[in-house]
Amino acid sequence: MEVLLASPRGFCAGVNMAIECLDEAVRRVGSGIYVYHEIVHNQYIVERFTKQGVTFVDSPDEVPEGSVLLFSAHGVSPEIRKAARDRRLQTVDATCPLVTKVHLEAIRFAREGYHIILIGHEGHDEVIGTMGEAPESTTLVESPEDVERLPFSESDKLACLTQTTLSVDEASAVISALRRRYPQVEMPKKEDICYATTNRQQTVKELVGQVQLLLVLGSQNSSNSRRLAEIGETHGIAAYLIDGVDELQADWFAGVESVLVTAGASAPEILVQEVLQRLEQDFGGKVTEHRLSEEHVHFNLPRELQQLGQR
Ligand code: SF4
Structure with a gap:
């Protein structure tokens, strides 16, 4: 069986930074650290930190006063920052x-009197955080149909922002619908969908035509991982989003001669390697890597880490 390994895949610069940040916080403070929501949307990573004594919470109210609370890679609203200060x-x-950049755009547009149309998935941590910057001035849409239902007129001051991990194709369909209905809509100066989301989707789109099956390493609540699996479905092949090698099922491979393997931006490489090993051992997989673009993005750790005490 031919196994095409997509590259770039897996960790992006934002996920790398968030994980390094939590690792460093644990080194400095010990185990009594709290994280608002999952540090990144990946089961393996969350379990690793939970074993190290990190507690993931849904509200600052759950954190004992005076403790260390880390905000996850997806960003938080000003309301959560205030609740943390109050405690x-x-x-x-x-x-x-790259999420902070979208927050800053939301703040600027709201200050300049725009109503913001945010393209994103309801309930996603990043969307909740971004909407929280200007809740009175933001309306969420997910589809071109949602755009048709918007109550604004052609004379309203409107601006558009997007979640960073959307499907590039779906977002562009919504943006086209917005531009058609509201030609005056302002767009941010630079694309909100991030480089990592764009590159991983582009790589899968270019390779998916050569295979009969797509495997995506990533958790079900990872937005960018789900978008990768959807590309397989759009191209009419079976696509599975899996957390690890244990979820592989032998009947997926019956009659299959070619597989494409990739990983969402929050899925660690070790999980990819375990899957490749299994494909080689149990299904006669011959792996070839296909690199379609290079990535050299790096983010520094937040400065406030330096203020955390040593153990
Ligand atoms: S997927 Fe993009 S926006 Fe999200 S953490 Fe990674 S680089 Fe940042």
Whole structure:
């Protein structure tokens, strides 16, 4: 069986930074660290930190006063920052700078009197955080149909922002619908969908025509991983989003001669390697890597980490 290994795949610069940040916080403070929501949307990573004594919470109210609270890569709303301040928590912000960029755009547009149309998935941590920057001035849409239902007129001051991990194709369909209905809509200066999301999708789109099956390493709540699996479905082949090698099922490979393997931006490489090993051992897999673009993005750790005490 031919196994095409997509590259780039897996960890992006934002996920790398968030994980390094939490590793460093644990080194400095020990196990009594709290993280608002999952540090990144990946089961393996969350379990690793839980074993090290890190506690993941859904509200700053769950954190004992004076403790260390880390904000995850997806970003938080000003309301959560205030709740953390009110409890006198020592906070470290591991928000990906590319998410922060969208927050800053939301703040600027709202200050300039725009109503913001945010393209994103309801309930996703990043969307909740971005909407929280200007809740009165933001409306969420997910599809071109949602755009048709918007109550605004052609004279309203409108701006558009997007979640960073959307399907590039789906987002562009929604943006086209917005531009058609509201030609005056302002767009941010630079694309909100991040480089990592774009590159991983582009790589899968270019390779998917050569295979009969797509395997994506990633968790079900990882937005960018789900978008990768959807590309397989769009191209009419079976596509599975899996957390690891244990989820592989032999009947997926019956009559299959070619497989494409990739990983979402929050899935560690060790999980990919375990899957490749199994494909080689049990299914006669011959792996070839296909690199379609290079990535050299790096984000520095947040400065407030330096203030955390040593153990
Ligand atoms: S997927 Fe993109 S926006 Fe999200 S953490 Fe990675 S680089 Fe940042």
